[in-house]
Amino acid sequence: MKTKLVVLLLFVLQIASAQDKNEIKEFFWGKNDEFKKSNSVPDKWKDESAVIIHKKEYYNYHKFGVNVTYTSGIRKRVKLQDQAAVTEFSQFSYKSKFYSNKAMGNFWRRGTTFVGIKVVKSDGKEVEINVEKESKEVNGEQKVAIPNLEIGDIIDYYFYSVEPFKSAMDYSFDPVETPLGDVYPTMDLKIVLETENDFFVNFNTYNGAPDLKEIPTNKGGERRYELSQQNISKNEFPRWFYPLAEMPCYKFQVIFARSGKFEKLADGFLSNSEKEVKKTVSKDDIFDYYNAKFVPSGDLDPIKDFLKGKTFASDEEKIREVYYFCRHDFFTKYIEAFVVNDAKIFYPFEYYQKAVFLRDEVSFINYFMYFLKKNSIDYDIIVATDRVNGSINDLLIQSNVKKLLRVNTKTPIYLEYFSPYTSADQFDDGVENSKAYVLEVSKGKRVTDASVVTLPSSTYQENNTKTKTTLTLDDFSGFKVKKESSFLGHLKENEQRDKLNFYDYVYEDYAKYGSTQLMEYVKNKKKKEQYTNELNAIINKQKDKQKDYFKDSTEKDYEVTVDDYKFNIKSAGRFGKKSAFEYDEEFTIKNNWIKKAGDKYLMELGKFLTSQIEITQKEKDRKNNIYMVYPRSFDNEIILEIPAGYAVSGLEKLNKKVENETGGFTSSAEVVGNKLIIKTFKYYKNYNEPNANWNKMIQFLDASYQFTQEKVLLKKV
Known part of the structure; x- marks a missing residue:
């Protein structure tokens, strides 16, 4: 009987599914389809x-x-x-x-x-x-x-x-x-x-x-x-x-x-009635929605313990140090536990007497509001939207909102919800240089009004990458490369997100703040050894993947295969905008970029700038305006050790200079002792450019691409 019921049920489901398919087919292609016989297109689109x-x-x-x-x-x-x-x-x-x-x-x-x-x-x-x-x-x-x-x-x-x-x-x-x-x-x-x-x-x-x-x-x-x-x-x-x-x-x-x-609890800006379509979000809507959500609250004892015996030169310095401490105490301190839990090594959270993890922007802002209120430090709440979404005037969807705190010290400090790499000196590049709402807070307690402000910008000098690449000829068939890279500003945070893994910063934070590592909570020696070995196995596997990722990234940059690859992270750069993310690489490039011509060698040294943007003819005929992520700059130094008995020529092609109001590219090459030293500097000055400036951008973009095509001649003397 049970078997017959199952067969009957399956038969009924099949009939229902067939009916659904037929109804859907009728919905799109049925008798009401006015495009059933539409087969021709206008002449204007024939090509x-x-x-x-x-x-x-x-x-x-x-x-x-x-x-x-x-x-x-x-x-x-x-x-x-x-x-x-x-x-x-x-x-x-x-x-x-x-x-x-x-x-x-x-x-x-x-x-x-x-x-x-x-x-x-x-x-x-x-x-x-x-x-x-x-x-x-x-x-x-x-x-x-x-x-x-x-x-x-x-x-x-x-x-x-x-x-x-x-x-x-x-x-x-x-x-x-x-x-x-x-x-x-x-x-x-x-x-x-x-x-x-x-x-x-x-x-x-x-x-x-x-x-x-x-x-x-x-x-x-x-x-x-x-x-x-x-x-x-x-x-x-x-x-x-x-x-x-x-x-x-x-x-x-x-x-x-x-x-x-x-x-009232819904996560969005609602109209007064479901019969009305909401088309705009006003300043009052912003005020009403967030007024109830932002309330100073939290346990400040961890911050009080951290501040005992410490003095600071200014409120700015104090706030920065508290921010980095909280980033650890309410965020990175638990990342190791999440890794262990995800790997099912053991359930780690039972070992914490009081685990407080700030999970989102609202909990972060409420906690810091409480700290600032108790320390009589003035602040506002910023409500912004990414420039990708258009203007704040066109805000419609609550999930597009980004929330920040603006601490009104002598030099205002903008604080955003943590990532492992966030800085107290910069905030999300997507909302920089854009209009935003300021929710004004009265006496550190309640949101009392909302107004509009333009958020600060960053500069191309602040968002900077520096590389120093030292080249040694490898039997005249390739190059041995030592490369030092340093990143600041938004270029730093993007690179950290791509290249760092949890062990690159979690244990650094443990040491800096003297907090207890997860495995120290495990008192059973046998279990502790087992858990530690399992976690180390995960870390070692991730380190192998990390090395592969570094290598793959380098190969994509140079568009060649590299061998004998090694890398070393010198500094994670996680404490302030002036703290750089730095790493070194060593590798070889074989049978590429050097060709023998009699007793001479032709070297494509321009390619060590890494791949540059080639603007195609189609791209040159641009109709749209230009929207950049942020102003940024790239410093490169390439040093070739010239073999004894040889000299280089053709350096004049490596000296370029194109600069205008949109940005620029400059390069120079000179021989100092037994070294050829090439320096380049490329920069984008602004967030946006009108279409009328596109040709000016093309000028320095073409110059940087042409540099990568230049060659140097190495010959005996």
């Missing part, structure tokens, strides 16, 4: 690689009791006009089954993706692909090859995902932020958004994109919105560009809040 005849995006948010279902879909009908487009659309990848990450508690629900693909041949014949039959699983994904695709074909496909989960309270769905256009021109675009009661919608369009329109549904609790646009030119995504800053685009987020209580 494009492909043209999107129709694109539809669909989002649906639905609830029934504690069950919530999020449905999303996309359909594209695309005319393929050259071989590149045929190649692009010859294979599709997707996940047919997945587990929702939106589950309440431990209740996980399986989501499903439905895929439909058909090809319309030049003679109008339609060939539908049997996706289930033709797909193959590769690394957890389904891959479908499209056979016999040709120039002139139309490929018409959809992806439709159904994601059910449970939520008794509130939930913020992932935001959608994207340009209106695609990489191909689009003849017709439609975006459909369907919600009902308890779903709040934040939606707005920018930079000339059309408005979202509400479509009557004749059902009291249900709402439907549409955005339509025709004849959209293709989007170009050039180097150094923030699409949301100037392209027609839209942003939206849907937030589920089951009642007024949960509306």
Whole structure:
């Protein structure tokens, strides 16, 4: 009987799945498909690689009791006009089954993706692909090859995902932020958004994109919105560009809040009613949302113990030292425990009498507010958004907000939530040089007002990399290389994030602050030895991977294979903007960049600058403005030990100088004793440049690239 019930259940599920597939197919390709016979494209786009005849995006948010279902879909009908487009659309990848990450508690629900693909041949014949039959699983994904695709074909496909989960309270769905256009021109675009009661919608369009329109549904609790646009030119995504800053685009987020209580707790900026689409976030919205979240609180005893017997020259010095102590005591002190726990060596947190880990920006700010309040030090809270998202005036989505503390000492100090590498002297480069809200705090207690301020900038001198590369000829067939690298500013933090591992700083912090290492809490000698050996095995394995990563990075920089690779980290550079991250490397480059010509040798020494940007002819014809991450500079010194009995010539090509208001590249070469000393300096001066300055940037970019192509002649004397 049990077997019969299981078979019956499977049969019912198969029928339901087939019905779902048929309904979805009808939804996109059924009798209401007004693009079923659309096969031609405008003459103005006949030379494009492909043209999107129709694109539809669909989002649906639905609830029934504690069950919530999020449905999303996309359909594209695309005319393929050259071989590149045929190649692009010859294979599709997707996940047919997945587990929702939106589950309440431990209740996980399986989501499903439905895929439909058909090809319309030049003679109008339609060939539908049997996706289930033709797909193959590769690394957890389904891959479908499209056979016999040709120039002139139309490929018409959809992806439709159904994601059910449970939520008794509130939930913020992932935001959608994207340009209106695609990489191909689009003849017709439609975006459909369907919600009902308890779903709040934040939606707005920018930079000339059309408005979202509400479509009557004749059902009291249900709402439907549409955005339509025709004849959209293709989007170009050039180097150094923030699409949301100037392209027609839209942003939206849907937030589920089951009642007024949960509306107040929801992680987002909500409208007064779910019947209203929220298009803007005002200064008052910012004030109301964060006023209740930021409350001075925490146990200051660890800081009091740290400060005993210490004196400081100024409040600035005191705040910096307290910040670095807290970074350890509430953050890096537990990283070793997280490693041990993740590796399932043992459960480490039971060994801490009182583990306090500041997990996010709000807990960090509340704790430091309390410290500053108790020490009668004035401060404000900064609410900013990354320049990638556009202006703070266009803020719509709460997850795009970054929170900082501005301590109003003689020289203001900006403090941000910890990473292992954050500095009390700099903050997130994404919000530098941008407008932000200042939440003003009265007497260290309550947020009383909000105003707008422009955050400070960093300079190209502060964001700097220095390298010194010493070269020795290796039997005239290659080079032995010793390289010293030093990083400051935002270039330092990026490099630390890429290259350092937990053991490079955790044990440094233990020693600096005299705190107890994790294994010292384990009193059982046998267990302690076992746990230590297991942790050391993990560290040794990570050190091997770290060496491979260093080596791979060097090979990518030089675009050659290196041998006999060694590296050594001299300083992690984690205590202040003037503290550099430094490491040394040694390696050999064999059978590259040196060629024999009779009794002479031609050496491509310019390549030791590492690969530089080559601006293609297509890139030179730029229409967009330029958006840089931050001003920055690169100092390089290359020293070649000239073999006895030889001299170098051709140095004049290594002397260059191009400088203007956007940046510059300078280089010099001279022989001092038995050494050829080459120095270069490249810098980007600003965060942004207008398109009118692009040619000026190209001047120094071309100069630095040309330097890498220069050669020096080594000959006997």
